[in-house]
Amino acid sequence: MTGWHGRLLNVDLTSGRIWPEALPAELLQTYLGGRGLGVRLLRDYYQLDPFAAELPLIFAAGPLCGTAAPTAARLSVVSRSPLTGTIYDCSAGGRFAWRLKAAGYDALKIVGRSSSPVVLRVRPDGGKLLPAEKLWGEPIGTTVKALADHGSVAAIGPAGENRVLYANIMMGEGNSVGRGGLGAVMGGKNLKALTVSGEQKVAIVDRQRFDEARQDIIRLFKASPVIFGDLGIAEYGTPALVDLMAQRRMAPTENFRKTIFSAADHYSGPAIRKAYQPKNHGCYGCPIQCKKSMQDGTPLPEYETVNHFGALNGIDDLRSIVNSNNLCNQLGMDTISAAASISAWGEVNGRFPRAEEIGALLQAIARREGEGELLAQGAARLTRQLGRPELSMSVKGLELPAYDPRGAYGMALAYCTSNRGGCHLRAYPISHEILRKPVPTDRFDFAGKARMIKIAEDCNATIDSLVACKFSFFGASLEEYAELLAATTGVEYSPQSLKEIGERIYLTERYYNQQLGFSAEHDMLPERFFSEPGSSGDGIEVPPIERARFVEEREKYYRIRGLNERGEFNENYLERQP
Amino acid sequence: MIRQIERYAAKLHADGSARPDRTTLLARDDRLLCWGAEELLPLGKAVIERLNVISLVVAEPQLPFLELLLRRTDPATAELIPLDTETRTFLHDIPLVRKGEFSASDPQRLVELLGQRKGVLVEGVGIMATGSVTVEQAYINYSSVYHAIFVKTLYDLLKAPSPTREELALLRPLWEQLRLQPIEALTDDLQRGGLAGKAQVLSAMQQVGERTVALKLVDSFFGNISCRCGDQLYISQTGASLESLAGCIDQVPNDNSSTAGITASSELIAHRAIFRQTGAATILHGHPKFSVILSLLCEETACRIADCWKNCAKIRYLKDVPVVAGEIGAGGIAKNVPPVIGQEGVAVVYGHGVFAIGEEDFHQPLLAMVNLENWCREEYLRRLQSCCPQM
Numbered sequence: 001m002t003g004w005h006g007r008l009l010n011v012d013l014t015s016g017r018i019w020p021e022a023l024p025a026e027l028l029q030t031y032l033g034g035r036g037l038g039v040r041l042l043r044d045y046y047q048l049d050p051f052a053a054e055l056p057l058i059f060a061a062g063p064l065c066g067t068a069a070p071t072a073a074r075l076s077v078v079s080r081s082p083l084t085g086t087i088y089d090c091s092a093g094g095r096f097a098w099r100l101k102a103a104g105y106d107a108l109k110i111v112g113r114s115s116s117p118v119v120l121r122v123r124p125d126g127g128k129l130l131p132a133e134k135l136w137g138e139p140i141g142t143t144v145k146a147l148a149d150h151g152s153v154a155a156i157g158p159a160g161e162n163r164v165l166y167a168n169i170m171m172g173e174g175n176s177v178g179r180g181g182l183g184a185v186m187g188g189k190n191l192k193a194l195t196v197s198g199e200q201k202v203a204i205v206d207r208q209r210f211d212e213a214r215q216d217i218i219r220l221f222k223a224s225p226v227i228f229g230d231l232g233i234a235e236y237g238t239p240a241l242v243d244l245m246a247q248r249r250m251a252p253t254e255n256f257r258k259t260i261f262s263a264a265d266h267y268s269g270p271a272i273r274k275a276y277q278p279k280n281h282g283c284y285g286c287p288i289q290c291k292k293s294m295q296d297g298t299p300l301p302e303y304e305t306v307n308h309f310g311a312l313n314g315i316d317d318l319r320s321i322v323n324s325n326n327l328c329n330q331l332g333m334d335t336i337s338a339a340a341s342i343s344a345w346g347e348v349n350g351r352f353p354r355a356e357e358i359g360a361l362l363q364a365i366a367r368r369e370g371e372g373e374l375l376a377q378g379a380a381r382l383t384r385q386l387g388r389p390e391l392s393m394s395v396k397g398l399e400l401p402a403y404d405p406r407g408a409y410g411m412a413l414a415y416c417t418s419n420r421g422g423c424h425l426r427a428y429p430i431s432h433e434i435l436r437k438p439v440p441t442d443r444f445d446f447a448g449k450a451r452m453i454k455i456a457e458d459c460n461a462t463i464d465s466l467v468a469c470k471f472s473f474f475g476a477s478l479e480e481y482a483e484l485l486a487a488t489t490g491v492e493y494s495p496q497s498l499k500e501i502g503e504r505i506y507l508t509e510r511y512y513n514q515q516l517g518f519s520a521e522h523d524m525l526p527e528r529f530f531s532e533p534g535s536s537g538d539g540i541e542v543p544p545i546e547r548a549r550f551v552e553e554r555e556k557y558y559r560i561r562g563l564n565e566r567g568e569f570n571e572n573y574l575e576r577q578p
Numbered sequence: 579m580i581r582q583i584e585r586y587a588a589k590l591h592a593d594g595s596a597r598p599d600r601t602t603l604l605a606r607d608d609r610l611l612c613w614g615a616e617e618l619l620p621l622g623k624a625v626i627e628r629l630n631v632i633s634l635v636v637a638e639p640q641l642p643f644l645e646l647l648l649r650r651t652d653p654a655t656a657e658l659i660p661l662d663t664e665t666r667t668f669l670h671d672i673p674l675v676r677k678g679e680f681s682a683s684d685p686q687r688l689v690e691l692l693g694q695r696k697g698v699l700v701e702g703v704g705i706m707a708t709g710s711v712t713v714e715q716a717y718i719n720y721s722s723v724y725h726a727i728f729v730k731t732l733y734d735l736l737k738a739p740s741p742t743r744e745e746l747a748l749l750r751p752l753w754e755q756l757r758l759q760p761i762e763a764l765t766d767d768l769q770r771g772g773l774a775g776k777a778q779v780l781s782a783m784q785q786v787g788e789r790t791v792a793l794k795l796v797d798s799f800f801g802n803i804s805c806r807c808g809d810q811l812y813i814s815q816t817g818a819s820l821e822s823l824a825g826c827i828d829q830v831p832n833d834n835s836s837t838a839g840i841t842a843s844s845e846l847i848a849h850r851a852i853f854r855q856t857g858a859a860t861i862l863h864g865h866p867k868f869s870v871i872l873s874l875l876c877e878e879t880a881c882r883i884a885d886c887w888k889n890c891a892k893i894r895y896l897k898d899v900p901v902v903a904g905e906i907g908a909g910g911i912a913k914n915v916p917p918v919i920g921q922e923g924v925a926v927v928y929g930h931g932v933f934a935i936g937e938e939d940f941h942q943p944l945l946a947m948v949n950l951e952n953w954c955r956e957e958y959l960r961r962l963q964s965c966c967p968q969m
Contacts, residue, residue: 231834231842434841440818448605
């Protein structure tokens with residue numbers, strides 16, 4: 001077997017037992033790795049409570065990790081989200097995934113709960129639990145620095161320790177396993193950090209075929225204005241989107257009451273470049289290097305973060321936004337959900353917090369102190385507790401990111417059909433509705449969007465299982481990645497067969513969610529988007545979404561998926577799956 | 579969705595790439611929508627129902643390029659490697675499927691290949707191309723494959739073995755068109771003089787875009803147009819059809835104080851470099867077919883360069899017009915075209931297309947492109963006749 005090692009490392013934190021397990025080739029070939037493998041490995045556990053000790057927390061790399069495949073030095077972390085209650089995965093870059101493969105493992109499966117804080121050290125000869133009482137309570141930077149000699153680090157900060165429902169697992173290089181609170185799951189296990197090290201190489205069956213496919217991908221990256229264009233993400237990072245979203249009048253502002261923020265140019269890509277003269281960096285071996293950092297290496301915020309700590313809270317101070325980003329990274333907390341929770345709380349209170357108040361609020365959230373106790377539960381729970389549930393701008397409890405659904409109808413549908421709640425990355429229709437890749441579509445029209453979303457969800461489930469970065473697909477497609485995979489593993493894959501794998505992964509997740517109580521009523525946007533317009537102007541009308549048309553397209557989506565009118569399976573889907 | 583189908587069926591016929599009586603488009607929403615030639619529908623349905631795609635075009639080119647290509651291709655050949663760089667970049671290779679390999683009741687081979695590639699060449703049928711997002715995407719992929727076989731077939735005719743009389747007869751309407759119908763220099767009505775102000779610039783760009791497509795100097799969604807105006811640059815968006823640029827032009831400040839132009843053409847880098855080095859006011863980029871074909875001809879005999887389309891450092895000439903190599907986007911065009919385009923106001927990128935510049939408006943670049951393409955058409959015929967005196 002090449003590409004995969006065929007090896008999983010089991011860790012039981014309750015007993016302290018650590019042992020390797022063979023992963024069958026058929027399982028790996030069928031679910032690939034990353035999200036797909038993690039979701040399959042959760043089949044016997046997905047109904048457990050997110051904080052149940054027996055619930056596995058799975059770190060899974062993909063078959064391309066460890067090769068020179070562009071953007072593939074990534075892994076997915078899979079478990080059940082304490083924020084949404086759904087099955088949950090998140091992909092992250094950095095060096096950790098590459099080191100995990102170099103240690104000789106495709107995945108780590110962590111169960112149990114340690115009686116005291118520990119660090120899991122993984123090497124080619126196995127794993128070892130090390131005491132971590134001294135690190136408990138420490139921020140990410142201190143933790144990573146303390147463990148640097150052990151290899152690459154993934155750690156939680158105070159937010160994870162205190163089970164903030166949107167706590168992240170942070171990679172040592174600043175990348176995050178974000179959104180759904182898997183940092184809280186890790187904290188619930190008393191696991192402060194993991195370290196991985198090794199030197200094992202990943203063999204490639206057909207080097208020439210691999211190199212040709214890689215060259216094709218690099219050529220497509222160069223031909224993509226979003227990636228390597230003068231104004232693209234390699235130059236400006238994802239804040240390159242700030243100006244575009246302002247121009248399209250779909251930048252969520254003041255808890256989605258408006259869709260344009262007049263001071264957005266204070267934190268745009270060019271504004272950040274002018275203020276910080278950023279350095280480029282990125283995930284291991286990635287040619288794009290879309291991450292930007294200050295000269296001292298401190299990561300600068302992404303698009304979602306600048307919008308949500310900016311427009312969503314009515315803040316125009318770049319220094320404050322950068323500070324908020326840094327605080328979230330150090331405390332180990334998701335920036336989108338943190339900012340969105342604060343924004344929803346601000347609207348309930350009738351006043352959005354001032355820039356100078358944000359830092360203290362973030363500290364309070366991570367430590368669950370004062371108002372932080374409420375804010376740590378996310379927008380859906382806090383607005384419910386305050387008697388204003390309609391002000392939670394979330395789907396299935398996951399706070400919406402920085403693309404207003406009234407400005408992109410495919411995005412509106414995709415937020416709702418996403419298996420992990422209001423996420424932009426499951427189908428990523430912004431790619432065609434806004435960025436014109438691979439072809440442009442009409443953002444104010446639902447026509448055809450149901451099937452587009454279905455196909456994109458299948459593709460992205462595959463991408464998350466390879467595991468590759470979705471930014472690659474602003475240029476390349478599954479066509480080229482199927483070649484890389486076949487060249488690496490010697491198993492023939494095509495875009496079609498990969499989409500079939502992605503469909504299986506997606507439907508498995510949907511089935512899990514159905515068993516957990518999710519149905520059509522959860523595939524729904526907050527009422528605001530059906531009753532209040534966005535900020536029209538400059539010749540662009542941003543009306544409320546027509547609810548009947550939305551529901552009609554959602555019903556089409558269910559039919560295309562083979563689900564009934566409630567968005568449910570009529571049979572046990574898992575019975576037919578490998 | 580049915581509106582989209584009808585729109586792209588009309589485009590296929592208008593651009594002359596498909597026979598109206600042999601064109602079928604299929605699209606899947608929550609049900610299958612079909613349009614076009616009845617005899618191709620069973621095959622189209624059988625294929626699309628087995629694929630995770632949205633759209634499929636099945637059509638036969640108006641002229642028998644595929645038949646000619648197959649005659650001159652080893653029967654064991656499984657795929658065509660496009661010579662033009664745009665198709666090579668986005669589609670890689672194009673599988674060839676022979677008659678005995680499929681039927682409407684057993685389309686597995688076609689399903690397998692269309693599950694791997696965006697378009698295939700099918701003996702006895704023509705071109706099949708898919709779209710995974712829109713109907714338009716299937717149309718674009720069809721057009722790319724059509725462009726690739728047009729370029730390759732005509733390029734191959736200039737190479738040994740010389741085509742037979744029978745082979746030449748297959749393309750008789752094309753030879754007559756080349757002899758009798760040069761492209762008309764329809765530029766007099768284009769806006770003239772310095773283009774001042776956004777409204778005037780956008781209007782001029784839309785006008786020249788429509789004209790460039792009408793004169794068949796570019797197909798499908800390829801090509802791009804820009805205009806420099808004060809401290810701003812206006813440029814067509816990536817994936818924009820030059821014949822309908824309304825709402826598809828980005829305004830990009832020269833000082834990069836806004837990144838809203840992230841959706842601009844992938845050739846923004848090249849356009850900026852050309853403006854910087856030449857002082858031009860306008861740029862027009864198209865893919866006129868015979869300029870592309872002749873750019874591929876090279877007289878070098880002892881050259882060791884592989885992948886000439888990106889690696890050749892030499893400047894060759896079509897008449898007086900320089901030909902340079904260079905990949906799309908950030909891949910070399912921006913480096914190689916600007917130093918040479920000022921000589922004649924026009925330059926060719928090897929196997930790709932033509933860039934032309936104007937000092938004030940789009941009259942000059944469009945005229946330059948028309949003149950070059952007409953010269954290349956004549957030159958192509960001359961070369962073909964010199965190797966086929968019986969023509």
